[in-house]
Amino acid sequence: MKKFIQTIFLLALSLSVFAQDAQLDKANQHYIAGEYDQAIEAYNEILNGSKESAEVYYNLGNAYYKTGKYTQSILNYERAKLLAPNDEDIQFNLELANQHVVDAIDPLPQVFFVRWWNNITNKFSIDQWARISVVSFIVFLILAGLFFFTQNGVIKRVSFWTGILVIVISIFSFNFAARHKKRITEHNFAIITQPSVTVKSSPSDSGTDLFLIHEGLKVEIKDNLSGWMEIRLSDGNQGWLPANSVERI
Secondary structure, X not given: OHXXXXXXXXXXXXXXHHHHHHHHHHHHHHHHOOOHHXXXXXXXXXXXXXXXXXXXXXXXXXXXXXXOOHHHHHHHHHHHHHHOOOOHHHHHHHHHHHOOOOOOOOOOOOOHHHHHHHHHHOOOOHHHHHHHHHHHHHHHHHHHXXXXXXXXXXXXXXXXXXXXHHHHHHHHHHHHHHHHHHHHHOOOEEEXXXXXXXXXXXXXXXXXXXXXXXXXXXXXXXXXXXXEXXXXXOOOOEEEEEXXXXXXX
């Protein structure tokens, strides 16, 4: 009975994967044929079916870009970038789409070691960092076995110092994988989806007008209250705007 249930489960899983691949292939065929509206619909169906991937978001962003919906293309490129932060094609197309954003904002400079640390973290994806962490930990266990059971002095010294290096790599790569996951699941960034929005000093229509921003701009959400969101721009300016004027990345 147990084998029968396992077989049914594997068969259902295989059929599901096959169906998802067929959906993606169909969406890509629409895109190649220049049927961008159908491609958008097909890519969104895939995402609604919980098949989230950088490839689907990237292709959806491209389809939106081809139809002139630059805000939606930026939103999907940003989502793709979250899953594949080091992908050059995503970054290039995102920069291309951002050229259609009205607001040109100079971001505040990052402290050099924060920028350096982020660059290292983004070198690999979550899965790649996780694999490095697991493999290096297994190597550490092998080296620990060599250290405790060998009688050869040279092998003992080499396995000790190499083991120290490998366990440090394992700890750091685990930390990088955890940072990646946190960045994806707990981030507070959004894209302005209204043609223009006036940012207020308080969460109220009667609040003082601070500045005007336009669709496509990326903002950081700091707080939300009664249908209003407090946002901060990359240059440090912040204020409140209606929650329905942004969409989370």
